[in-house]
Amino acid sequence: MSNRTFTMIKPDAVRNGHIGNILQMINAAGFRIIAMKYLKISKQQAEKFYEVHSERPFYGELTEFMSSGPIVAAILEKDNAVADFRTLIGATNPAQAEEGTIRKKYATSLGENAVHGSDSDENAAIEGNFFFSGLERF
Numbered sequence: 335m336s337n338r339t340f341t342m343i344k345p346d347a348v349r350n351g352h353i354g355n356i357l358q359m360i361n362a363a364g365f366r367i368i369a370m371k372y373l374k375i376s377k378q379q380a381e382k383f384y385e386v387h388s389e390r391p392f393y394g395e396l397t398e399f400m401s402s403g404p405i406v407a408a409i410l411e412k413d414n415a416v417a418d419f420r421t422l423i424g425a426t427n428p429a430q431a432e433e434g435t436i437r438k439k440y441a442t443s444l445g446e447n448a449v450h451g452s453d454s455d456e457n458a459a460i461e462g463n464f465f466f467s468g469l470e471r472f
């Protein structure tokens with residue numbers, strides 16, 4: 335089990351002014367920030383990041399959305415980080431997310447669901463490496 339996960343606060347949550355509230359929830363849940371940056375990715379970069387979904391019907395919509403405005407990307411540390419973070423953010427579709435989760439509070443739809451959380455230790459490492467060098471981790 336790894337103790338790190340990777341997250342993005344997505345363009346919808348940034349546009350809606352929820353960065354502060356989401357970071358507050360992440361902190362309150364006991365995650366330590368190892369690396370963090372505020373940036374806008376290109377369509378090509380979004381396509382690369384979400385390459386595993388390239389055959390899915392929503393790939394174009396997803397990569398268009400993720401490159402539509404700035405995001406916050408971060409590596410987080412906590413015991414059982416991947417699973418605990420997925421509990422904190424709630425189901426991918428906010429309509430199915432538990433009360434009190436980040437997506438229940440701040441997501442608007444399945445496509446625009448406020449935050450990303452890695453789905454495995456392996457992907458947490460791959461995704462963190464996509465955004466951050468060793469010099470950017472503390």
Ligand code: CMP
Nearest residue numbers: 392395396426444445446447449450451
């Ligand atoms: P995320 O956890 O970032 O990983 C892949 C994303 O694809 C997911 O969150 C959703 O935002 C998005 N997604 C999944 N299913 C659909 C869908 N049917 N339509 C649009 N977007 C989707």
